[in-house]
Amino acid sequence: MRRNKKPKLAVWKFASCDGCQLSLLDCEDELLAVAGELEVANFPEASRAVAKGPYDLSLVEGSVTTPHDAERIHHVRRASKFLVAIGACATAGGIQALRNFREVKEFVALVYPTPAYVATLNKSTPIADHVFVDFELRGCPISKHQLLEVISAFLHGRKPNTPPHSVCLECKQRGTVCVMVARGTPCLGPATHAGCGALCPAYQRGCYGCFGPKETPNTAALARGWSRLGTTEPDLVRAFRGFNAYAEPFRRESIAHEQT
Amino acid sequence: MTQRRQNRPPHSPSPRAADRGRVRFDRPEFGRLLGGLAAQGYQVIGPTVRDGALVYASVTSPDELPVGWTDEQTGGSYCLKRRNDAALFGYTLGPQAWKPYLHPPTVRLWRARAGHRELDRLPEPAADPPKYAFLGVRACELQAIAIQDKVFLGGDFVDPWYRRRREGVFLVAVHCGQAGGTCFCASLNTGPKATFGFDLALTEVIEAGRHYFVAESGTDRGAAVLRDLSTQPATPAELAAADRIVADAAAHMGRELDTRGLKELLTRNYEHPRWDDVAGRCLTCANCTMVCPTCFCTTVEEVTDLTGEHAQRWRKWDSCFTTEFSFIHGGSVRASPRSRYRQWLTHKLATWYDQFGTAGCVGCGRCIAWCPVGIDLTEEVRAIRRSDGVTLAQQLTA
Ligand code: SF4
Numbered sequence: 001m002r003r004n005k006k007p008k009l010a011v012w013k014f015a016s017c018d019g020c021q022l023s024l025l026d027c028e029d030e031l032l033a034v035a036g037e038l039e040v041a042n043f044p045e046a047s048r049a050v051a052k053g054p055y056d057l058s059l060v061e062g063s064v065t066t067p068h069d070a071e072r073i074h075h076v077r078r079a080s081k082f083l084v085a086i087g088a089c090a091t092a093g094g095i096q097a098l099r100n101f102r103e104v105k106e107f108v109a110l111v112y113p114t115p116a117y118v119a120t121l122n123k124s125t126p127i128a129d130h131v132f133v134d135f136e137l138r139g140c141p142i143s144k145h146q147l148l149e150v151i152s153a154f155l156h157g158r159k160p161n162t163p164p165h166s167v168c169l170e171c172k173q174r175g176t177v178c179v180m181v182a183r184g185t186p187c188l189g190p191a192t193h194a195g196c197g198a199l200c201p202a203y204q205r206g207c208y209g210c211f212g213p214k215e216t217p218n219t220a221a222l223a224r225g226w227s228r229l230g231t232t233e234p235d236l237v238r239a240f241r242g243f244n245a246y247a248e249p250f251r252r253e254s255i256a257h258e259q260t
Numbered sequence: 261m262t263q264r265r266q267n268r269p270p271h272s273p274s275p276r277a278a279d280r281g282r283v284r285f286d287r288p289e290f291g292r293l294l295g296g297l298a299a300q301g302y303q304v305i306g307p308t309v310r311d312g313a314l315v316y317a318s319v320t321s322p323d324e325l326p327v328g329w330t331d332e333q334t335g336g337s338y339c340l341k342r343r344n345d346a347a348l349f350g351y352t353l354g355p356q357a358w359k360p361y362l363h364p365p366t367v368r369l370w371r372a373r374a375g376h377r378e379l380d381r382l383p384e385p386a387a388d389p390p391k392y393a394f395l396g397v398r399a400c401e402l403q404a405i406a407i408q409d410k411v412f413l414g415g416d417f418v419d420p421w422y423r424r425r426r427e428g429v430f431l432v433a434v435h436c437g438q439a440g441g442t443c444f445c446a447s448l449n450t451g452p453k454a455t456f457g458f459d460l461a462l463t464e465v466i467e468a469g470r471h472y473f474v475a476e477s478g479t480d481r482g483a484a485v486l487r488d489l490s491t492q493p494a495t496p497a498e499l500a501a502a503d504r505i506v507a508d509a510a511a512h513m514g515r516e517l518d519t520r521g522l523k524e525l526l527t528r529n530y531e532h533p534r535w536d537d538v539a540g541r542c543l544t545c546a547n548c549t550m551v552c553p554t555c556f557c558t559t560v561e562e563v564t565d566l567t568g569e570h571a572q573r574w575r576k577w578d579s580c581f582t583t584e585f586s587f588i589h590g591g592s593v594r595a596s597p598r599s600r601y602r603q604w605l606t607h608k609l610a611t612w613y614d615q616f617g618t619a620g621c622v623g624c625g626r627c628i629a630w631c632p633v634g635i636d637l638t639e640e641v642r643a644i645r646r647s648d649g650v651t652l653a654q655q656l657t658a
């Protein structure tokens with residue numbers, strides 16, 4: 001089923017560390033295949049040659065943190081037929097969403113000699129807060145296998161296999177001994193979206209929640225489990241306030257453990 | 261009256277009376293048992309210690325067994341401890357049963373290439389699964405294998421992937437010398453003594469400075485393996501010691517499940533408030549189903565590569581605790597965690613009887629120990645039994 005014209009791919013960066021778009025360049029073995037199926041039309045991280053839109057597939061990395069970006073994302077949306085938000089920043093606001101729990105002016109005043117030059121929004125927000133997003137790919141960073149899966153699914157008009165269940169299923173399928181049960185190590189896996197392949201428990205560490213909340217997460221019950229293992233309230237705040245701090249279930253849970 | 265349900269499947273090998281004579285072999289002989297199985301082409305899978313738990317893995321010498329280790333388990337907690345002897349099987353159970361070997365977490369069902377008009381199926385590489393010998397199978401695990409045999413091999417549709425792995429597995433059962441804190445096989449009549457389905461069954465005895473095994477064979481090939489070892493007829497005292505050990509395990513079950521009218525109890529309590537209570541604690545993480553030796557549910561995933569010229573179909577373990585598991589047109593049938601926990605428990609302890617003629621639970625307690633928040637199905641059933649029909653009463657007064 002060869003196409004006459006290759007679909008155009010664009011990669012966009014908002015407030016982010018570039019780690020997610022680098023996952024695409026990291027697909028060494030598959031990169032040629034990607035280039036064979038898609039015209040890489042706009043990917044500044046990879047090439048300075050920029051072809052004009054509209055684009056068939058846009059991968060959007062990063063969160064919206066400035067008035068300028070809040071404008072720009074609408075241009076991106078208008079230029080894109082299918083828009084995929086990639087990574088914790090684009091899907092939840094990222095680690096920079098920690099600002100959302102405080103007054104951003106205070107930080108700016110502390111850090112910059114001339115705060116007036118800094119045009120920033122009070123909150124770091126995910127792409128879906130601004131425009132319609134066709135698909136969200138989770139992770140900090142995203143998994144390159146899942147990225148290839150999403151691109152393949154897009155190319156062939158099928159649903160990507162990115163199940164929203166807990167990390168625990170991947171952990172058990174991999175044959176890892178549960179660190180929470182066997183070592184008493186607090187793990188966010190039972191409330192976290194699968195996709196990483198249960199990486200951390202395989203190295204005897206608890207899950208950090210890089211992929212954000214899973215479907216129907218019971219964060220309160222998990223937090224009670226952590227407390228029984230000796231986790232303090234401030235540590236519970238920190239646990240849920242990571243890369244996906246502003247994802248609603250994690251946000252609510254972290255606030256529930258804040259001292260009043 | 262306690263309902264005793266037999267979990268014995270129709271096709272399990274029946275023990276031959278002539279082979280029932282029990283013999284004794286001493287601990288130094290154990291290496292020869294492993295060697296004998298290996299010489300017959302078996303890959304021996306047995307208990308090993310890894311990452312703080314007992315994990316069934318390839319074993320080539322007795323030194324790789326959990327010599328002198330035991331395990332302590334309770335709801336949401338598992339801990340390895342040192343014993344004060346050098347027992348090889350002095351533990352209860354690890355997190356995963358033999359299920360991953362017979363019903364692997366992921367299986368590629370087929371692959372294909374886009375042909376001229378339709379899909380060309382590509383032949384699967386003909387890698388036969390290894391010929392396994394399972395060493396240290398507990399009574400409850402034999403029952404679980406029998407249940408999965410019924411699921412995968414019974415009825416009109418036989419699962420060829422399971423069959424290829426299951427056929428020819430050599431089973432060395434080891435009767436339990438101690439019950440774990442989460443065990444309740446005695447309630448379901450599934451242990452702690454293995455009564456069928458094994459090729460060999462051993463009892464490990466460490467007493468009065470002696471360390472030996474009392475062995476019986478359940479099949480001809482089991483008897484043949486035993487014949488190659490240096491054995492003696494077991495004395496009445498040795499047999500009594502072996503029986504005492506298993507009886508002791510039976511008397512010290514960590515958990516208990518009252519099975520009287522269980523199916524009816526659960527069936528008439530679908531609206532019991534306890535389901536809401538447990539839903540408040542349950543993480544819907546699916547660990548209980550992953551570790552359960554009888555849970556068999558899977559999903560099927562289709563993948564294409566970037567070119568769209570190659571497709572594969574994979575089968576992966578799934579669970580009634582995920583929403584996609586019950587996703588049909590329009591959404592998930594079991595959107596609420598309450599309905600998912602209820603589905604799991606009532607399948608295990610009620611509707612399984614209708615489907616397969618036995619309970620879907622063998623009382624191994626894994627779902628209790630490996631639930632990160634220690635939810636205990638025996639406790640949930642007890643709570644429902646305590647206030648049987650409570651919603652009915654509420655409905656009548658409402
Ligand atoms: S280690 Fe974490 S992710 Fe793995 S099963 Fe345990 S709780 Fe789940």
Ligand code: SF4
Pocket residue numbers: 352353398399400401436438439440443444445446450451452453509622623624625
């Ligand atoms: S449930 Fe029974 S047979 Fe299974 S390990 Fe425990 S005591 Fe042994």
Ligand code: SF4
Pocket residue numbers: 548551552553554555608620621622623624625626627628
């Ligand atoms: S339901 Fe629990 S106790 Fe019963 S067989 Fe499964 S894991 Fe074991």
Ligand code: SF4
Pocket residue numbers: 541542543544545546547548549581627630631632633634635
């Ligand atoms: S009962 Fe426990 S193991 Fe099972 S889904 Fe709920 S929290 Fe997870």
